[in-house]
Amino acid sequence: MVKFAMNLVLEKYKDSGFKMTPQRLAILEYLEGNTEHPSAEEIYRSVIRKFPTMSFATVYNTLEMLVSRGRVMELSIDAGKKRFDPDMVPHHHLICRRCRCIEDVFEDFSIDVSSGTKRNFEVTGHHIAFYGFCPSCQDKNDKG
Amino acid sequence: MVKFAMNLVLEKYKDSGFKMTPQRLAILEYLEGNTEHPSAEEIYRSVIRKFPTMSFATVYNTLEMLVSRGRVMELSIDAGKKRFDPDMVPHHHLICRRCRCIEDVFEDFSIDVSSGTKRNFEVTGHHIAFYGFCPSCQDKNDKG
DNA sequence: TTACCATATTATAATTATTATTGTCAAGTA
């Protein structure tokens, strides 16, 4: 089962032009279908279980490579750290102000982008960040 | 003219509950009406011209105080660093992918927030980030 | 299959952004 998933990821990236290594495969495997929007550290903490010699630099290098090749999205919606999204289909996010969890929103809100072009801004994309409190954080009183 | 502006800022924050100091006044003065969405460093670089003994910690402390009291907004739309917006009126932003300049967008796009409540997410606000290229960056070819 | 080489990995140093700590001082107050 795990092996099968591994083969799928390997299959998917085999002819992608970049060198496949066990480390990269582990990172890609971790990201495949992952909707948690992990940070570099979370990715590192996960893959190091399988590859104890894994370097943090490898995680950053691989992420940088994947982002530059349009395989992974870099999200700037969490202050202080980047978070990564393997889902390249344009979509939006629900962000919990308390625990910083991030959920996907796939609705298309058909935003009128012309306000940008009015100002000679060439708009190539947009992202809606919905801020609020996730189900498990609504109970807890401290909404700092 | 400068003195007059200074008095306006002083007037505005006089009865706000926090102690007015020359350093804070300089920071507030710099932020007043500023639409550049500066980072802490840019604020520091500006105010230190008037107050050469100004500490970076004072900038961060003052910003933290202003954010916690709802006087200034903290923006998480630039990877790696926070940027600050003294305009508390809800609005959106145009972000240049190349030079990272940020422009205000005050249109109300009347987004349907119900997609959040469907998932038991309590949505308290939203922000649209329009990504693209500012007028001066469209000329330059390298759109990395 | 093997030898080669461009590139990946690792350890580590350096940088950048931010937060925490601490001693000092100045304004307000009993």
Added chain:
DNA sequence: TACTTGACAATAATAATTATAATATGGTAA
């Protein structure tokens, strides 16, 4: 005046990320 409070600055500490350099390895061409 003595006491309290909070702001300031210096500086240390931490977190996230990027850069450097030596070594190892995947992919390929002979």
